[in-house]
Amino acid sequence: MFVFRRYIFVFFLCLFGISENCIRAQTLDADELLTKSLDSDELLPLLIEAAINFSPQVKRVNNTLEIANSSLKINKNLIYNGLALSSSYHYGTNYSAINSSTALQNTLTTSQTGFYNVGVAFQLPITSIINRKHTLKTSQAQINIALAEQENINLAIKQDIITQYQELKLAKKLLAISRSSLQSAQTNHLMAEKQFLQNQIAIDQSSRVFEVYNKAKVEYETALNRFQTIFMQLEASIGGNLTTLLKQIK
Numbered sequence: 001m002f003v004f005r006r007y008i009f010v011f012f013l014c015l016f017g018i019s020e021n022c023i024r025a026q027t028l029d030a031d032e033l034l035t036k037s038l039d040s041d042e043l044l045p046l047l048i049e050a051a052i053n054f055s056p057q058v059k060r061v062n063n064t065l066e067i068a069n070s071s072l073k074i075n076k077n078l079i080y081n082g083l084a085l086s087s088s089y090h091y092g093t094n095y096s097a098i099n100s101s102t103a104l105q106n107t108l109t110t111s112q113t114g115f116y117n118v119g120v121a122f123q124l125p126i127t128s129i130i131n132r133k134h135t136l137k138t139s140q141a142q143i144n145i146a147l148a149e150q151e152n153i154n155l156a157i158k159q160d161i162i163t164q165y166q167e168l169k170l171a172k173k174l175l176a177i178s179r180s181s182l183q184s185a186q187t188n189h190l191m192a193e194k195q196f197l198q199n200q201i202a203i204d205q206s207s208r209v210f211e212v213y214n215k216a217k218v219e220y221e222t223a224l225n226r227f228q229t230i231f232m233q234l235e236a237s238i239g240g241n242l243t244t245l246l247k248q249i250k
Contacts, residue, residue, distance in 0.1 A: 072140060075136055
C-alpha cells in the first residue's frame with residue numbers, strides 16, 4: 001500500500017502544519033510513479049498476471065486439471081491389469097529309464113534336479129476391452145472441462161481487474177481535481193477572513209466563502225477515501241503490495 005501510506009503520511013504532516021510544498025515533495029515520487037503507470041497502462045497487465053497467480057479459484061481448477069490428467073493416465077494403464085507374469089522353481093528327484101545295449105532290460109537312474117518355470121498370462125473381461133475407448137474419452141472430457149473452467153476463471157479475473165483499474169484511474173483524477181479545488185477554496189477562505197477582519201466584506205459574504213471551503217474539504221476527503229478504497233481492493237485482488245509492481249515499471 002505504497003501510495004496509501006504516502007497519503008497517510010501527508011495527513012499527519014497537515015496536522016502538524018507542514019507547508020503544502022513540503023507535503024508535495026514527500027509524495028512526488030509516489031504520485032509520479034503511479035501517474036506514469038496509469039497513463040501508459042503498463043500497470044494493467046502486471047495486475048492481471050498477479051491476480052491470476054494469486055487467485056484461489058485458479059489454484060483449485062489447476063488441481064482439478066492435475067487430477068483429470070492423472071485419471072487419464074490411470075485409465076490408459078488399466079488394460080495391464082489383465083497381464084500377469086508368473087514364475088516357479090521346483091527341486092526334486094528326476095527318474096530316467098536308460099535302454100542298455102548289453103542287457104535286455106532298461107536301467108532306471110535317478111538324479112536331483114531343479115526346475116524353473118516362467119510364464120505370461122493375459123486375462124481381461126470383455127467389457128473392459130469394449131469400454132476402454134469410452135473410458136478414455138470420459139477422462140479426456142474431464143480434462144477439457146477443467147481447461148474450459150480455467151479459461152473462464154482467467155477471463156473473469158481479467159474483467160474484474162480491468163474494472164478496478166479503470167476505477168483507480170478515475171479516482172486518482174477526481175482526487176487531483178478535488179485537491180486543486182480545495183487549495184483554491186482554502187486560499188479564498190484565508191483571503192475572505194483577512195478581508196472580514198479589515199471590514200472589507202460583510203459577514204454573509206465571508207460565510208458563503210466558508211461554506212464553499214467546507215464543501216471542498218468534504219469532496220476532497222470523499223475522493224481520497226474512494227481512491228484509498230480502490231487501491232486497497234486492488235492489493236487484495238493481487239494478494240500483495242502494489243509497490244512491487246510499480247517498481248517493475250521503468
